[in-house]
Structure formats: C-alpha cells, structure tokens
Amino acid sequence: MAESDDDQKGSVKRRGLLAAAGVATVGATGWFGYRAWQSHKPVPPPTTRLQPDVDRGFYRRLGRTDLEVSAVSIGGGGVSNPKVIARAIDAGLNFIDTSICYGDSELVIAEMFRQRPELRQKLVLATKWDVAQDMPKSRILESLDKSLQRLGVDQIDIMQLHWLGGGHVRGDDGFNRLDNEALYAAMEEVKKAGKVRFFGATSHHENRGKILEHAVGKGAYDMLLVKMNALDFDGAGIPSLLSVARKADVGVVAMKSQPDGGRMPPGFEEKKWGVYQANLRWVLQHDVATVINSDIGEDPEMQDLAIEAAREPFTEADRALLEQYTTAVSPHYCRGCDSLCGGACPEGVSIAAVMQFAMYHEAYGWPARARQHYRNLPVAERFAERCLSCSQCSDACPHGLDPAGTVRWAAETLGDGGSSRA
Ligand code: SF4
Ligand code: SF4
Incomplete structure (x- = not known):
C-alpha cells in the first residue's frame, strides 16, 4: 500500500496546533480541533439505528438519481478503519464519498465490504475519476476499472469528475475539463456496461458556482459535490448554483462544511462541538441532499454528533454561535480565492492549491495526501526562488x-526540504 495518512494520525490527527508559523497568522497555541479518536480502540456499537423507510425526515432525495440519502454522510478522505465505516452504515448513514486520489480510501472501503458484504446494498458508493481536459477515452476507462478493482465491486453508484479548477491538473481552468468529448463517450460506454449508475462533478474552486452551473448545462451530470459553509457561500456563487441545480433536478451534496478543517479559533475550545453541529445544520437548511464530513468516516463519536445535529433544525442559538465563530475564524480561513493572491504573484505559483494542501496537513491530519497533492503540482507552481524574499x-x-509564509513552509514540509524547488 502507498504511504498512508493513518501511519501518522496518532501524532497529527486533529492535534489542532499549528506547527508552522507560516500556515496562519496565529501562534502555535490557542487553536483547537476536534478530539482525536485512536484507531486502536475498539469500535463501540452504534448508539442510533436510523432506517430510510422509518425515519423519513432524516433522508433526502438526491435529485434525479431518486436515491434517498442520509442527511449526513461518510467522507472517505481519511478513512482507515473498516469497522468505523461499518458502524456509520449500521447507524443509518448510507452515502460514502471517496476517490482514487484519496490514498488507500478505496481499499479500506473494499476491506469493509469483504468483512461485511451485506453493507454494499445499503450504501450509495460515490468515487471520482481525475479526467484531464485532453485525456483520451482509453485512459478514462482505465481509471474507472482501477477504481472498480480497488473497491472490489462490479458497479459504482456515482462516478464524479474530480475537483474542477483544483490546480492539480495542468491547464485546468475549471471549465475546460467539462468540455472533453472523450469523457462523455466514456460515460455513455460505462453506463451501458452497467459499471456506473450516475455521474457527478465536484469543485472547491472560488468560482465553483459558475463552474458547476456549466456542468449542469451539459445535461450529463445527476449530482454535484460542492464546498459550502457559512464563510464561503455568496462569494462563491452558491445561491445561484442551488437554484440552477434545483430547476434541472440535479442533486447537490455539500462538503467542507467546517471552515478551516474544523480548527477552532482562540476562545472556542469549550464551544467546538456546538460549532461543529451548528455548521452542519447551517448547510442542511439549504437545498442540499446531504453533507459529507470526513470526521464521520474516522471517528464514532463524530458520527453520533453528526446524526444528532442532522435530526434538529437550524436554530437562532446556532445562528448566534456561528456569528461569533465566523467572525473569529474569518482572519485565518483561506477561501481559495486564488485570483486575489495568485493574481499578485509574478511567478505563477498556485497559491490557493498550496494553501489547501497545507490545510490537509495541518488541520485534517492528512500528511501523506497533502504531500502527494503538493508534489503533483508542476514544480514551477509550488515555489519560486523569489518566495524567499517576497510577500506580495x-x-x-x-x-x-x-500565503507567502505558507508557500515557504510547504516547500520545506511538503516538498521534502526544498526538493520541490528543483
Ligand atoms: S490566501 Fe489567497 S486564497 Fe487564501 S484567502 Fe487570502 S487571497 Fe484568498
Ligand atoms: S511569495 Fe512567492 S508565491 Fe507569494 S507572490 Fe511572491 S513569488 Fe508569488
């Protein structure tokens, strides 16, 4: 297996402390994330057992797929323990989102199916292919077959076009990967062959509202996966996207509901569970089918908190708490607005992408994935010699x-002490 983030979770998972002064403008204390759950502990039985045909209010229709999905879902980005995923499904969560790019995630899910084969029928399985704008059909089909093999299944419920505008595919402007005709030929072929039931598109980009509206216009996508939280909504064009998706009956799944990977700003240590739940409820008051959260895939306690959150409506108390929290976290939260800092860079460094990978390392506790994505960036987009003395x-x-501090920190930490500068 490839280097896994699980190897290092004990030391970094949710430690909530910034190791690198360059990652944000706060010091190394005063930041708190969610509690680490040690993967060697026995997995407790689920405290809840929701069922789609009984607990109807907890399940929502995912657009024209007609799938009924649980309001909160399993993020596959950091999964390491098949039993923790199985516990979430036993509790009634029925949607998991993974990717061929998430390290061993697909393999961990396959192991869960091996241990508990009956769970395959209870789960909507969504993964992703990383199709470039000029990728030929043969390579697109290879990518799907690899995911089927890794997952140990004959059919994937939803295949998503990964991370539009993510900066990790050379020349990707968010729109042009949607215009690859080979992709649509491949989609038709794999659907006819019964390998995939539905298709989706995903984006974290600052312009993701418009990018995903372009995807809806293609008519080939049944669902969208989009970054959505209280700090990052209007500016990213999400209200318009939700309206366009609703009219086309395209389902919407929200991700990144916890700004800054769930790190708490100073003064919020005692309120972090309330903030976690309020953030989930804030997203769920919008026209989305479900919100995925990677903590749910990694931590039984977070599963319980997420289910509890999704069973209650967004309240005035939530609103008041989020007003305080968003004010406090705003100066530290990178919104991915690359056109601002990136537009000021004379060297063409992909600053928002580097900021995101730094967050994977520092907030999510995913060092291997952070390094993998960072090293996939073209060398010239990671760092420039000018960064040593520049702060534009x-x-x-x-x-x-x-961001200048983070770019320097990333070159040392994610690029193996500056090897990325070669
Ligand atoms: S660092 Fe760049 S991408 Fe992040 S919030 Fe600032 S301008 Fe936006
Ligand atoms: S510090 Fe580096 S990334 Fe930032 S503007 Fe200067 S050259 Fe670009």
Whole structure:
C-alpha cells in the first residue's frame, strides 16, 4: 500500500496546533480541533439505528438519481478503519464519498465490504475519476476499472469528475475539463456496461458556482459535490448554483462544511462541538441532499454528533454561535480565492492549491495526501526562488492571511526540504 495518512494520525490527527508559523497568522497555541479518536480502540456499537423507510425526515432525495440519502454522510478522505465505516452504515448513514486520489480510501472501503458484504446494498458508493481536459477515452476507462478493482465491486453508484479548477491538473481552468468529448463517450460506454449508475462533478474552486452551473448545462451530470459553509457561500456563487441545480433536478451534496478543517479559533475550545453541529445544520437548511464530513468516516463519536445535529433544525442559538465563530475564524480561513493572491504573484505559483494542501496537513491530519497533492503540482507552481524574499501575495490577501509564509513552509514540509524547488 502507498504511504498512508493513518501511519501518522496518532501524532497529527486533529492535534489542532499549528506547527508552522507560516500556515496562519496565529501562534502555535490557542487553536483547537476536534478530539482525536485512536484507531486502536475498539469500535463501540452504534448508539442510533436510523432506517430510510422509518425515519423519513432524516433522508433526502438526491435529485434525479431518486436515491434517498442520509442527511449526513461518510467522507472517505481519511478513512482507515473498516469497522468505523461499518458502524456509520449500521447507524443509518448510507452515502460514502471517496476517490482514487484519496490514498488507500478505496481499499479500506473494499476491506469493509469483504468483512461485511451485506453493507454494499445499503450504501450509495460515490468515487471520482481525475479526467484531464485532453485525456483520451482509453485512459478514462482505465481509471474507472482501477477504481472498480480497488473497491472490489462490479458497479459504482456515482462516478464524479474530480475537483474542477483544483490546480492539480495542468491547464485546468475549471471549465475546460467539462468540455472533453472523450469523457462523455466514456460515460455513455460505462453506463451501458452497467459499471456506473450516475455521474457527478465536484469543485472547491472560488468560482465553483459558475463552474458547476456549466456542468449542469451539459445535461450529463445527476449530482454535484460542492464546498459550502457559512464563510464561503455568496462569494462563491452558491445561491445561484442551488437554484440552477434545483430547476434541472440535479442533486447537490455539500462538503467542507467546517471552515478551516474544523480548527477552532482562540476562545472556542469549550464551544467546538456546538460549532461543529451548528455548521452542519447551517448547510442542511439549504437545498442540499446531504453533507459529507470526513470526521464521520474516522471517528464514532463524530458520527453520533453528526446524526444528532442532522435530526434538529437550524436554530437562532446556532445562528448566534456561528456569528461569533465566523467572525473569529474569518482572519485565518483561506477561501481559495486564488485570483486575489495568485493574481499578485509574478511567478505563477498556485497559491490557493498550496494553501489547501497545507490545510490537509495541518488541520485534517492528512500528511501523506497533502504531500502527494503538493508534489503533483508542476514544480514551477509550488515555489519560486523569489518566495524567499517576497510577500506580495500576503499583501494582496484581503483576509489577513500569510500565503507567502505558507508557500515557504510547504516547500520545506511538503516538498521534502526544498526538493520541490528543483
Ligand atoms: S490566501 Fe487570502 S487571497 Fe489567497 S486564497 Fe487564501 S484567502 Fe484568498
Ligand atoms: S511569495 Fe512567492 S508565491 Fe507569494 S507572490 Fe511572491 S513569488 Fe508569488
């Protein structure tokens, strides 16, 4: 198996402390994330057992797929223990989102199916293919077959076009990968062959509302996976996207509901569970089918908290708490608005992508995945010699972050002590 983030979770998972001064403008104390759950502990039985045909209010229709999915779902980004995933399904969560790019995630899910084969029928299985704008059909089909093999299944419920505008595919502007005709030929072929039931598209990009509206216009996508939280909504064009998706009966799944990977700003240590639940409820008051959360795939306690959150409506108390929280976290939360800091960079560094991978390392506790994505960036987009003495991107950030410091930190930490500078 490839290097796994699980290897290092004991030391970094949700430690909530910033190891690198460059990652944000706060010091190394005062930041708190969610509690680490040690994967060697026995997995407790589920405290809840929801069922789609009984607990109807908990399940929502995923657009024209007509699938009924649980309001909160299993993020596959950091899964390491098949029994924790099985516990979530036993509790009634029935949607998992993974990717061929998430390290061993597909293999962990396959192991869960091997241990508990009956769970395959209870689960909507969504994964992703990383199709470039010029990728030929043969390579697209290979990618699907690899995922089927890794997952140990004959059929994938939803195959999603991964991370539009993510900066990790050379020349990807968010729109042009949607215009690859070979992709649509491959989609038709695999659907006819029964290998895939539905298709989706995903984006974290600052312009993701418009990018995903373009996807809806293609008529080939049944669902969308989109970054959505209280700090990152209007500016990213999400209200318009939700309206366009609703009219086309395209289902919407939300991700990244916890700004800054769930790290808490100073003063919020005692309120972090309330913030976690309020963030989930904030998303769920919108026209989305489900919100995926990677903590659910990794931590039984977070499963319980997420289910509890989704069973209650968004309240005025939630609103008041989120007002305080968003004000406090705003100066530290990178919104991925690359056109601002990236637009100020004379060297073409993919600053928002580097910021995101730094967050994977520091907030999500995914060091291997952070390094993998970072090293997939073209060398010239990771770092420039000028970064050693430049701060133009930091000066351009309207939210007070220090992307120049993060770019330097990433070159050392994610690029093996500067090997990325070669
Ligand atoms: S560093 Fe600032 S300007 Fe750059 S993407 Fe993040 S929030 Fe936007
Ligand atoms: S510090 Fe580096 S990434 Fe930032 S503007 Fe300067 S050259 Fe670009």
